[in-house]
Amino acid sequence: MSSFRLAYKFFLYRLKSFRLHGIHSPFVFDLYHQAICHDGTYMAYPVIERLRAKLKKNKQEIEVTDLGAGSRVSQTYRRRISEIARISAKSPKYGQLLFRLINYFQPRQVLELGTSLGLTTAYLAAANKKAAITTFEGCPNIANHALQNFRELKLKNISLIPGNLDQSLPDFVANLDQIDFVYFDGNHRYESTIRYYQRCQQKHTQNSVFVFDDIYWSSEMEKAWKEICRDPTVTLSIDLFQVGLIFFRQKQPKQHFTLWY
């Protein structure tokens, strides 16, 4: 999608989104005020941001195996760590949003599809040390750097699964009883997003939370997001523009919110 179309989509989002006054959904009201818009700080934030600043200065070049649709800016197969930290990693604002979501819902079984250098993984892991965080990365050199970063941050509740999600995700999910939280940030293509969603959806509970990254990044991603929102098992969807959240809570009518974040 061109920058112009993305700006247009953002303009539409700006018109549609609201700040949640007078909404008769206590669940969404509380989630919005306690987790989404909470502007307090946590001790983990500066620690992870110091690592991000260091990675953004790292000029080391590595060979990148690109398995996804995420390299709109750079098509080369050699990239600097600084460039990966700048372009691929989710910004502090969204890393911290994910931290607060984990802190709020306290999920135990957390998956992240697409690790990159592990900055967002670090937010997921630091938010609940009792949670088991499993993160998937297809590029071996990037995965090695992520593992180094987890050691540096002394985060012990992360397992990194290397390899292509097309193979690694079905094998992993097959051995789980349930999945509490998933952050989809790997292959940004329609078909893969739907396939990974369907695989994780098989192990959802009524308390599971799935977060989709870059739902307007391309027409394929937008199509996937809209289709997932229409899934009959999804009872609540929240569009925050850069990310979309879905819930499977029973005993509530199907609802969709576009909220300002």
Ligand SMILES: C[S@@+](CC[C@H](N)C(=O)[O-])C[C@H]1O[C@@H](n2cnc3c(N)ncnc32)[C@H](O)[C@@H]1O
């Ligand atoms: C946008 S980055 C992830 C950013 C990370 N979640 C963060 O916020 O810091 C996407 C990552 O997914 C990986 N990826 C893309 N397609 C994949 C696939 N099919 N299997 C495994 N990893 C994949 C890429 O190598 C890349 O590192």
